[in-house]
Amino acid sequence: MKKFLLPIILLLTPSLLFAAGASTQLEGNFQVGPAIILITILCVFVLVGVVFRAKDTADFYAAGRSISRVGSGMAIASNWMSAASFLGMAALMYGTGYHGLAYVVGWTGGYVLLLILMAGQIRKYGKYTAADFIGDRYYSQGLRAVGAVITILISISYCVGQFGGIGLMFKWILGIDYAIAVIIGGSVVLVYTLISGMLGVTKNMQIQYVIIIVSFLIPLFILTFKFDYFWLLPQIGYGSVVSDIVSGVPITETAQMFNALGHEYAMVPSPEFAMPWDTASGQSFFQWIAIAFSLMIGTAGLPHVIQRFYVVPKARDARWSVVWGLFFISILYWSAPVYAAFGKILSANPEVGKLAKDAIVVYTAQLGNVNPLIVGLLAAGGVSAAFSTVSGLLVAGSSAFAHDLYVKIINPKASPKMQLLMARLGTILMAVIVTLLALKNWALIAQLVAVAFSLAGVTIFPLFLLGIWWSRSNKQGAIAGLIAGLSVAAISLTYFIAGKEGVTLPYHEFVNYWLGAWYFAWIGAPLAILANIIVSKLTPETPLEIRKFLVLNVHS
Amino acid sequence: MESNQNDYHISFFKPTTAQAKWNRNLAIKLILIWAVAVFGFHFLLRAIEKPTPEESYVKYEMVWENILAESASVEEMQIFAHSSLSVIGKVFIKPEYKTALNNAVSWTTFQLADSSQKELLIDKTKEFEKLKEEVTSISDPEYINAKNSLSQVASSILGLQNSDPRILIVSFSLISTEMELFKAENKDMIPTIMSTYLIHNQSFLTDFKFLGFPFHYFYSAIFLLVLFVFLCWLYCYRVDKMNVKLDIDE
Structure with a gap:
């Protein structure tokens, strides 16, 4: 069947050529061209998912360990490049300038930690899921269950931002209400994940990476060319755009350049866009550092990222897949700030009005008069980014539910068919919860996603770090570390949710600043590590067989 | 090991x-x-x-005392309006700050206008405000004419050069009901607004x-x-x- 796939894709491709809409309005109408592009791309995803669908449980969880290094790197990148990367980062930089770069640095710098401290060792440990590792390393079914629940919570938290992004893009393309868009988009990604499983997902991720990166880059060349910057390498060419924003763009110099609404390409000096922790952004030096640090350790503790290392054949492949993955990710991360910079100038005129920051990537392309066909492809790329991540997250979450909770704890004699059924039920349940939370629209996409990173940073990261590198770390220490980390998370998230629901708790300003929902790991992770070390030292040593396994299998 | x-x-x-x-x-x-x-x-x-002020802040600081004392010269009033417009043009500012700055610009422009210009300024501002509410498209010729005409009048009163991007903002900053009085609560906010948006860490x-x-x-x-x-x-x-x-x- 695989040999029929290419012709089918080629047959579908011509529809792209007829898909150009001619809308100059920023939003509100059904956009025919982008809608056709989106549907075409989704059809391709489902087709690929069907062709490479999971045949059994091992396939569903870990793609049969048959993925190459570069392929796995692409899958890591695609899995990683979510709506938060595609839409959210530009949104943050558009709104808060240099502060947004904390997310760029945090989300890439974490891979260095992940590689040096964990990637190879995780593969050598040879487990399918994060909870598997925790249960095994800390010889506790209870901790396995807690690990599974944490994985599910992280996946849900991460997915909320993605569903928000899917909703925004479906809203923009279909011209429908945000709530309906979230429900439609959520349903489509759920069906897709259920059909394809992880094998399909991994193959799809490679295709998705290409679509995401191509759709993201094309408008940048056009924008830099149109507005007379160095366009051969927009990721460098936009340096002058940033400097123009800082010094201001007078009208005379740019008399021939207009945005799609007919406004001159001009703006008053706005150094706050580029200057660090500017008072105008409302963000401080501490917050920059705390966010970058939290995102870095969160990266090294995210279950769906760690899970990618189980699908490569060897530890060496796991390591090199990180290099490839980070390189592929960086291509997008070098590019996202370009949208923020152009968006800043192109939306400077008061007539543009207040734009939804999370859709600034698409608005920038529209305001820059980029061909509607290409803008449609860009929006579809945003949906793809969210899809690729959501499917990986749903698989990680449902694996935790079916494999770690159901099979390992509730029903060890479950047949493979029953396991697959439970995985699919878990996927549906998670998708419903995520949709309900996404409808709340509590924060920007990138901020919602950062919550998942902090949660991973205070729970899974300390368990993996000490579990791999310190054999003295034992069950009691792990429990103490989890209690410490989860307590910090509980305080932070209680204040965050209470604030969003209009409830003012005591010392809310203090807690919201020092334990912000998107960066509480800056203190939570060190506390969890400290608690783990102290309690481990005070309690009996880790059993010999585990220490032996660590020495002979993981570090040999 | x-x-x-x-x-x-x-x-x-x-x-x-x-x-x-x-x-x-x-x-x-x-x-x-x-x-x-x-x-x-x-x-x-x-x-x-080091906290480094923008040029607009340096100029604002030089004239603010006289603005408060209502003894500012025409040039000083223009400088104050220019600095206020520099902040308004920054896209993301708090709504209450924007209200205060709009009041500052509207009041300054009105104070600087001579008696014949005052009536014209109010008429054109009201006309533009009405059209802003009514039109469905910003490419409506009547709306564009009203906007440009108001911008021309205000820019000439405020001494804005043709190349100055603030002429693109000024029409939107003028509020007909805010021209006669620079409200005390808005005056109180100005120093905070200016230092928040016009001083940067460099x-x-x-x-x-x-x-x-x-x-x-x-x-x-x-x-x-x-x-x-x-x-x-x-x-x-x-x-x-x-x-x-x-x-x-x-």
């Missing part, structure tokens, strides 16, 4: 084999480079920064340009990512070489 068959221990800081020591040292070196590059640079940026690292970027921006947005990829590549390369040297088959 293992001391003997019956005592298996792993500790990052106390490696017991040559390979483990090598691996530990490599990891420490790379993580140190990583930490200094990310956090060291930003601590340095923080340590050397140093030679932010002022120096590299490939068109302010240097620190290039460093975080471009260079750090290159460094991260390089560190990852270097680690894999070194580990592979070591594995070949020690004949380790993973």
Whole structure:
């Protein structure tokens, strides 16, 4: 069947050529061209998912360990490049300038930690899921269950931002209400994940990476060319755009350049866009550092990222897949700030009005008069980014539910068919919860996603770090570390949710600043590590067989 | 890492084999480079920064006392309006600050207008306000005419040059009901607004340009990512070489 796939894709491709809409309005109408592009791309995803669908449980969880290094790197990148990367980062930089770069640095710098401290060792440990590792390393079914629940919570938290992004893009393309868009988009990604499983997902991720990166880059060349910057390498060419924003763009110099609404390409000096922790952004030096640090350790503790290392054949492949993955990710991360910079100038005129920051990537392309066909492809790329991540997250979450909770704890004699059924039920349940939370629209996409990173940073990261590198770390220490980390998370998230629901708790300003929902790991992770070390030292040593396994299998 | 068959221990800081020591040292070196590059640079940026006012702030400071005392000259009033428009043009400002600044611009423009211009200014502002509410498209010719006409009148009163991007904003900052009085509560807010939006943390690292970027921006947005990829590549390369040297088959 695989040999029929290419012709089918080629047959579908011509529809792209007829898909150009001619809308100059920023939003509100059904956009025919982008809608056709989106549907075409989704059809391709489902087709690929069907062709490479999971045949059994091992396939569903870990793609049969048959993925190459570069392929796995692409899958890591695609899995990683979510709506938060595609839409959210530009949104943050558009709104808060240099502060947004904390997310760029945090989300890439974490891979260095992940590689040096964990990637190879995780593969050598040879487990399918994060909870598997925790249960095994800390010889506790209870901790396995807690690990599974944490994985599910992280996946849900991460997915909320993605569903928000899917909703925004479906809203923009279909011209429908945000709530309906979230429900439609959520349903489509759920069906897709259920059909394809992880094998399909991994193959799809490679295709998705290409679509995401191509759709993201094309408008940048056009924008830099149109507005007379160095366009051969927009990721460098936009340096002058940033400097123009800082010094201001007078009208005379740019008399021939207009945005799609007919406004001159001009703006008053706005150094706050580029200057660090500017008072105008409302963000401080501490917050920059705390966010970058939290995102870095969160990266090294995210279950769906760690899970990618189980699908490569060897530890060496796991390591090199990180290099490839980070390189592929960086291509997008070098590019996202370009949208923020152009968006800043192109939306400077008061007539543009207040734009939804999370859709600034698409608005920038529209305001820059980029061909509607290409803008449609860009929006579809945003949906793809969210899809690729959501499917990986749903698989990680449902694996935790079916494999770690159901099979390992509730029903060890479950047949493979029953396991697959439970995985699919878990996927549906998670998708419903995520949709309900996404409808709340509590924060920007990138901020919602950062919550998942902090949660991973205070729970899974300390368990993996000490579990791999310190054999003295034992069950009691792990429990103490989890209690410490989860307590910090509980305080932070209680204040965050209470604030969003209009409830003012005591010392809310203090807690919201020092334990912000998107960066509480800056203190939570060190506390969890400290608690783990102290309690481990005070309690009996880790059993010999585990220490032996660590020495002979993981570090040999 | 293992001391003997019956005592298996792993500790990052106390490696017991040559390979483990090598691996530990490599990891420490790379993580140190990583930490200094990310956090060291930003601590340095923080340590050397100085609050640096924009030109608009420097000029505002020179005239603000006289504006408060209502003894400002025409030129000083114009400078104050220019500085207020510089903040309004920044896209993201708090709504209450915007209200205060709109009041400042409207009041200043009205004060600077002579008696014949005053009536014209109010009429044109009201006409534009009405059209803003009514029109469905910003390309409506009547709306465009009203906007440009008001902009022309206000720009000439405020002494804005044709190249000044603030002429694109001024029509939207004029509020017909805010012209006669600069409200006390808005006056009180002005110093906070100006210092919040017109003073920035700058140093030679932010002022120096590299490939068109302010240097620190290039460093975080471009260079750090290159460094991260390089560190990852270097680690894999070194580990592979070591594995070949020690004949380790993973």
